[in-house]
Amino acid sequence: MVFNTPYGFEGVKSFSGKEMSFEEFKKQYPNAEFEIVTEGYCGYDTTFQGYIWQEGSDPLFGIMRIWNMGDRIYRI
Numbered sequence: 244m245v246f247n248t249p250y251g252f253e254g255v256k257s258f259s260g261k262e263m264s265f266e267e268f269k270k271q272y273p274n275a276e277f278e279i280v281t282e283g284y285c286g287y288d289t290t291f292q293g294y295i296w297q298e299g300s301d302p303l304f305g306i307m308r309i310w311n312m313g314d315r316i317y318r319i
Contacts, residue, residue, distance in 0.1 A: 276295070277294075287312070289308045
């Protein structure tokens with residue numbers, strides 16, 4: 244998800260961006276960098292939240308969710 248504004252309108256938290264696949268994201272933002280601010284693990288998905296940076300544009304807030312298939316192996 245790419246948020247045009249993280250808090251929606253009139254102080255109400257709402258989604259005002261668009262949802263897109265990773266392929267669509269790469270096409271629309273070919274030179275963008277995703278700065279991960281926080282990450283979370285829950286069951287079979289991993290969520291990354293942070294800022295999308297592209298030269299010449301203000302940063303956008305974004306969320307990337309990756310669905311994991313199979314067993315997860317933790318190495319400490």
